[in-house]
Amino acid sequence: GAGVSQSPSNKVTEKGKDVELRCDPISGHTALYWYRQSLGQGLEFLIYFQGNSAPDKSGLPSDRFSAERTGGSVSTLTIQRTQQEDSAVYLCASSSFTGGDADTQYFGPGTRLTVL
Amino acid sequence: AQSVTQLDSHVSVSEGTPVLLRCNYSSSYSPSLFWYVQHPNKGLQLLLKYTSAATLVKGINGFEAEFKKSETSFHLTKPSAHMSDAAEYFCVVSDRVNTGFQKLVFGTGTRLLVSP
Numbered sequence: 001g002a003g004v005s006q007s008p009s010n011k012v013t014e015k016g017k018d019v020e021l022r023c024d025p026i027s028g029h030t031a032l033y034w035y036r037q038s039l040g041q042g043l044e045f046l047i048y049f050q051g052n053s054a055p056d057k058s059g060l061p062s063d064r065f066s067a068e069r070t071g072g073s074v075s076t077l078t079i080q081r082t083q084q085e086d087s088a089v090y091l092c093a094s095s096s097f098t099g100g101d102a103d104t105q106y107f108g109p110g111t112r113l114t115v116l
Numbered sequence: 117a118q119s120v121t122q123l124d125s126h127v128s129v130s131e132g133t134p135v136l137l138r139c140n141y142s143s144s145y146s147p148s149l150f151w152y153v154q155h156p157n158k159g160l161q162l163l164l165k166y167t168s169a170a171t172l173v174k175g176i177n178g179f180e181a182e183f184k185k186s187e188t189s190f191h192l193t194k195p196s197a198h199m200s201d202a203a204e205y206f207c208v209v210s211d212r213v214n215t216g217f218q219k220l221v222f223g224t225g226t227r228l229l230v231s232p
Contacts, residue, residue, distance in 0.1 A: 004159075033220075043206065043222035059219075091159065095218070103148050103167065103210055103218050107160040 002026070004108035006092050012114045013082055021077045021111045025094030032075050033095075033105060034067060038088035046090075049075060082115045089113070118143045118211040120190075122223035130231050135179075135194040137226045139207030142188065148210035148218070149190045151181055154225075155203045163205075166190060177201070202230045 005024045013019050025032050034046040045059040049069040060066070064082075069075040079086055089112050093105035123138040141147060151163040164175025171183045181192045190207060207223040 035220075042224050043220075045219050045221075048219070093160075093220075104150075104162060104165060105218070105220060106162070107152075109159040 004092055004094055004106055006090075006108040006111050008111060009109065010112045010114075012116065014116050015084060016081055018078065018080045019082055019113065021079075021090050021113070023075045023077070023092030023108060025073065025075070025092070026106055029094035029096050029106075030072065030098075031095040031105075032069060033093040034075070034077050035091040035093065036061075036088045037091055037110070041088075043091075046077070079113075082113075084115045087113055087115045118147060118209040118221050120149075120207045120209045120221060120223040122205075122207050122226050124226050125224065126227045126229065128229040128231065129197045131199055132196050135192070135197045135201065135228065137192040137205050137207075137228065139190045139192065139223060140188050141190055141207075141209050143209060149181075149183065150208040150210070150220070151175065151179070151190075151192050152206045152208055153203050154206065160206065163192070197228075197230050199230050199232065202228055204228075 007022045030051045032049040035043055036046055037043045047067045048056040064080045067077045089110040091110045092108045095105045096102055119142045121140045146168055149166040152160040153163050154160050163179050164173045166173045166183045174180045179194045181190055183190050204225045204227050206225050208220050210218045211221050
């Protein structure tokens, strides 16, 4: 079946602009995660959604970052007033939450964000 | 909190020779451990995972890893390297934050270089 998809694959924006990054998880996966991969910081957890529960936002670096998940499926990560340090690859992952494969997260190809 | 340490930032091998990528973990309980691979400009792909069923775990593309509790290690090996194995490899531990939430904690990565 189809894997996790993300769009756009690349995004170039100017400092101060808002951006939206989209993630479409594997069909049937109820858990969805956002990570950030940057040169200086490696791979960092940002936010986690599980079903209709309140998301775990403990990894969001500032209040300029927010995310939502509509209908328990597609998720959008929004970065407001982008800064140059926001430049990174943003990765989305999903997992089934139940069953023997519950702890395995499957990753999308990522969105490369460049803030000029 | 869980953590992983990848002991080598770069490993260089010749095609056809064995591969060893080293990883040590820190965990207060029996962890779930993973190896992911990332090819240039691609997303993360799961190679294999350990979840206490068997200490020797076989993954895709001929890779395997052995969980050694006494050494807190989870090294990745492959008997014979192929040019297509050149990529970045991440050792990952799963940190269960609360019921059902598996936050992945990534190592800093090991870049595998394969020469002809």
